[in-house]
Amino acid sequence: xxxxxxxxxxxxxxxxxxxxxxxxxxxxxxxxxxxxxxxxxxxxxxxxxxxxxxxxxxxxxxxxxxxxxxxxxxxxxxxxxxxxxxxxxxxxxxxxxxxxxxxxxxxxxxxxxxxxxxxxxxxxxxxxxxxxxxxxxxxxxxxxxxxxxxxxxxxxxxxxxxxxxxxxxxxxxxxxxxxxxxxxxxxxxxxxxxxxxxxxxxxxxxxxxxxxxxxxxxxxxxxxxxxxxxxxxxxxxxxxxxxxxxxx
Amino acid sequence: xxxxxxxxxxxxxxxxxxxxxxxxxxxxxxxxxxxxxxxxxxxxxxxxxxxxxxxxxxxxxxxxxxxxxxxxxxxxxxxxxxxxxxxxxxxxxxxxxxxxxxxxxxxxxxxxxxxxxxxxxxxxxxxxxxxxxxxxxxxxxxxxxxxxxxxxxxxxxxxxxxxxxxxxxxxxxxxxxxxxxxxxxxxxxxxxxxxxxxxxxxxxxxxxxxxxxxxxxxxxxxxxxxxxxxxxxxxxxxxxxxxxxxxxxxxxxxxxxxxxxxxxxxxxxx
Numbered sequence: 001x002x003x004x005x006x007x008x009x010x011x012x013x014x015x016x017x018x019x020x021x022x023x024x025x026x027x028x029x030x031x032x033x034x035x036x037x038x039x040x041x042x043x044x045x046x047x048x049x050x051x052x053x054x055x056x057x058x059x060x061x062x063x064x065x066x067x068x069x070x071x072x073x074x075x076x077x078x079x080x081x082x083x084x085x086x087x088x089x090x091x092x093x094x095x096x097x098x099x100x101x102x103x104x105x106x107x108x109x110x111x112x113x114x115x116x117x118x119x120x121x122x123x124x125x126x127x128x129x130x131x132x133x134x135x136x137x138x139x140x141x142x143x144x145x146x147x148x149x150x151x152x153x154x155x156x157x158x159x160x161x162x163x164x165x166x167x168x169x170x171x172x173x174x175x176x177x178x179x180x181x182x183x184x185x186x187x188x189x190x191x192x193x194x195x196x197x198x199x200x201x202x203x204x205x206x207x208x209x210x211x212x213x214x215x216x217x218x219x220x221x222x223x224x225x226x227x228x229x230x231x232x233x234x235x236x237x238x239x240x241x242x243x244x245x246x247x248x
Numbered sequence: 249x250x251x252x253x254x255x256x257x258x259x260x261x262x263x264x265x266x267x268x269x270x271x272x273x274x275x276x277x278x279x280x281x282x283x284x285x286x287x288x289x290x291x292x293x294x295x296x297x298x299x300x301x302x303x304x305x306x307x308x309x310x311x312x313x314x315x316x317x318x319x320x321x322x323x324x325x326x327x328x329x330x331x332x333x334x335x336x337x338x339x340x341x342x343x344x345x346x347x348x349x350x351x352x353x354x355x356x357x358x359x360x361x362x363x364x365x366x367x368x369x370x371x372x373x374x375x376x377x378x379x380x381x382x383x384x385x386x387x388x389x390x391x392x393x394x395x396x397x398x399x400x401x402x403x404x405x406x407x408x409x410x411x412x413x414x415x416x417x418x419x420x421x422x423x424x425x426x427x428x429x430x431x432x433x434x435x436x437x438x439x440x441x442x443x444x445x446x447x448x449x450x451x452x453x454x455x456x457x458x459x460x461x462x463x464x465x466x467x468x469x470x471x472x473x474x475x476x477x478x479x480x481x482x483x484x485x486x487x488x489x490x491x492x493x494x495x496x497x498x499x500x501x502x503x504x505x506x507x508x509x510x511x512x513x514x515x516x517x518x
Contacts, residue, residue: 053344096431
């Protein structure tokens, strides 16, 4: 699905990601794990081509036939709009606080695929219902909803557009354990509907029972990759061992 | 609750002043420049509600008409300074980098010069009447607005919803108006309210000094200017009523700003 080869990211002279290579297999949930500052979010920013000013990249990010690092702005925008969906860490910050949810959810879902508002209202109400949300949230402002409800709204949009790849950057770190569990359930549902998921997290508990594949990052480098069961049963790198030990 | 009550009170007071001045043509009891030489310095009473001035002109009618001029100049100049401040601060904050650095150094240089010097320099060049004054106050009153817009844009442009809009290829003008400017409106509104009070004060001050609105056009500042000598001969009503209205108008605007600031605090958390 998506292959990263020798990716290096230098921001204002500091190497934040160093010659990282990994592969995200189609139809699977891949978890990228590592402590804060290990380069996970920078890698995601490179995948989405939203790196901060002053960042230089080298290597390859291959999605289908395109190298995203060399693709034009229009090509990348088309891929982000039609193939990818991103869920960021803080759902409260993902929505414009002064615009009602209806308009924003439309823009994140039906608006992207060119569907009219009437069709959207009907379909979105169904999806929200499945996620345990009442349709009247469409007429509310984001600051009237909880973080968990807003993350579910994001999932609703993803269920609506059925993206090829969902990138979730620390989506559960602002949620309590109960809501977190619910959220992961919906992530699994999305995956069962055919969406490949790249889950960025520093929480090993999130990976357990959800992810199929795992990429471990430390200080800007990929130190271990493999299936979750392989890595959990036979970790080879010291950092991975320490990470696994820290769970108990 | 107390803030809301304050807001209602001061808004009502300002609203009443606006209505009185807006409908001055209907409410005025005499033509503003009509001279009644048989009633020069007539004290408040029958025939002339708030008395007459040294030329026998009706103070009440001139007060209403003068308010219209003063508030029009202040309102339009604030609209002009708002537009300039939003454009300047918006470009600086949104583009960032060296453009922001250069624009902010220029702004700091402009802020370091007392605005009265700018106003006097512009007035010397334009020698403006009412519209000239509007342009002058507008051109010299946008500095704070620009700084607020810039800081809000810098804060908001890293918000995730802005990143998402950029990812979807949303045009820059839509991001600026729909996300950045829209969410900057609360602090901008407050600063604009204060600018309005400042604009009323500048118009009144310049006219009082005799370098503002031409003497032929009645304004609150002009009325105070003309009343300077009249107070000495005991015609207190000529200066008192415009003075009171200026005081109450500026006070109302400032208290509305304060109330808006208090009620807006914590509501927007982009």
